[in-house]
Amino acid sequence: MTIADRWLLPDGMDEVLPPQASRMEELRRALLDLYHRWGYDQVMPPPVEFLDSLLTGTGSDLELQTFKLTDQATGRLMGASADVTPQVARMDAHSMRHQGPSRLCYCTNVLRTKADLNQGGRSPVQVGVELFGHAGPEADLEILRLSLASLQAAGAEELHLALGHVGIYRSLVEAARLDVDQERTLYDALALKSPGALASEVAASVRDPGIADMLESLGTLHGGPEVLDAARDALAGAPAAVGEALARLRVLAAGVAAEHPEVALYVDLGELRGYRYHTGMMFAAFVPGYGQALAKGGRYDDTGRAFGRARPATGFSMDLKLLATLGQHEPPCDGIWAPAEGEGVAEAIADLRGRGDRVVQALPGQSTGPGDHRCSRQLVWRDGQWQVADLEE
Numbered sequence: 001m002t003i004a005d006r007w008l009l010p011d012g013m014d015e016v017l018p019p020q021a022s023r024m025e026e027l028r029r030a031l032l033d034l035y036h037r038w039g040y041d042q043v044m045p046p047p048v049e050f051l052d053s054l055l056t057g058t059g060s061d062l063e064l065q066t067f068k069l070t071d072q073a074t075g076r077l078m079g080a081s082a083d084v085t086p087q088v089a090r091m092d093a094h095s096m097r098h099q100g101p102s103r104l105c106y107c108t109n110v111l112r113t114k115a116d117l118n119q120g121g122r123s124p125v126q127v128g129v130e131l132f133g134h135a136g137p138e139a140d141l142e143i144l145r146l147s148l149a150s151l152q153a154a155g156a157e158e159l160h161l162a163l164g165h166v167g168i169y170r171s172l173v174e175a176a177r178l179d180v181d182q183e184r185t186l187y188d189a190l191a192l193k194s195p196g197a198l199a200s201e202v203a204a205s206v207r208d209p210g211i212a213d214m215l216e217s218l219g220t221l222h223g224g225p226e227v228l229d230a231a232r233d234a235l236a237g238a239p240a241a242v243g244e245a246l247a248r249l250r251v252l253a254a255g256v257a258a259e260h261p262e263v264a265l266y267v268d269l270g271e272l273r274g275y276r277y278h279t280g281m282m283f284a285a286f287v288p289g290y291g292q293a294l295a296k297g298g299r300y301d302d303t304g305r306a307f308g309r310a311r312p313a314t315g316f317s318m319d320l321k322l323l324a325t326l327g328q329h330e331p332p333c334d335g336i337w338a339p340a341e342g343e344g345v346a347e348a349i350a351d352l353r354g355r356g357d358r359v360v361q362a363l364p365g366q367s368t369g370p371g372d373h374r375c376s377r378q379l380v381w382r383d384g385q386w387q388v389a390d391l392e393e
Helices: 020-037 060-064 084-096 137-153 166-176 180-191 195-205 209-217 227-234 240-259 303-307 345-354
Strands: 048-050 068-070 077-080 102-109 125-132 160-165 264-268 281-286 295-299 313-319 335-338 359-361 375-382 385-390
Touching: 020 102, 020 125, 020 137, 084 102, 084 125, 084 303, 084 313, 125 137, 137 240, 137 281, 137 295, 137 313, 160 166, 160 240, 166 180, 166 209, 166 240, 180 195, 195 209, 209 227, 227 240, 227 264, 240 264, 240 281, 335 345, 345 359, 345 375, 345 385
Parallel strands: 160 264, 335 359, 335 375
Antiparallel strands: 048 077, 068 077, 102 125, 125 313, 160 281, 281 295, 295 313, 375 385
16 A cells, blocks of 8 residues: 555545635534524434434435444444434434424534435535424424525525425325335336336326326426416315325415525425435425535424334435535635744733634744735734734734
């Protein structure tokens, strides 16, 4: 192994250097302060848990993303957290037992076995919020509003919000009485966004012509909020749950439009991202110039059932590393350059730092200057005291 090889990082793992690290920390504080103002309490889940607890109720997708290791103390398998949401659901169900709605937020590192095409590399810093204990559209609307506020706090200027509801497809599939293989094939056809493939699979699998037409229409029911009006007609004969899902989407779309008229709203009733995990409304928020969603979430009711407490739940998550690239700016050059020596200079430096100033003290023999350390001012001895002056003075 060469010296260069020793410093190679595994694919998908990255290090964060200045000034990006400072930008991430600044944004982390801003987001957690935002969530605090909305009434969300911060939690810090552990980096690893026993595997049977970590993967409870999450499905196979997260299992494939989870690094596994053996606990030397017990011999049991543990997993490194690949997604904080199930951990927070466990905390709400098992550790907190809070009565009524519970609002929790977090910001922590997670680790994944492979890069997530939707949210970046294998070591994201996941930040997000979860709202437990309320099944109404008001909770979903709060989550949507807070996700948009988060992106705007990160510097996003143009936002696109995509809304969907897995209950529509799920109800139609149940009405069609498909077996597991037929449902999986139909799911794949719809995910391809290919009308031809979808029509072919529907014709081969669905006997009821009315249900067949409605399933096939899901491939075309996407666009602006007016899609919900078209869906009301196209899905008029659907099970009652479909009508309820459409009604909820109309409430959410109207709420977003009223409070965030600047956000471009997109509705896609054939979007099935997170189908095995979500139980109702789901969404993704996009910013031009990024090929992936910067925030994604939705409803995932009853995840805590395995821990003895099934509760309504809704939330969203983001990758802080990716968010920190929004509204990028040069770090401020506002530091104060102080000499290495001088009578009373240590006291003067301590006083400035105590007031919140950034002070960089030169070291004896140092060859770099103030510009290399983002300093636009200097500490100088003038009129019998240490004073802060511009570098040009």
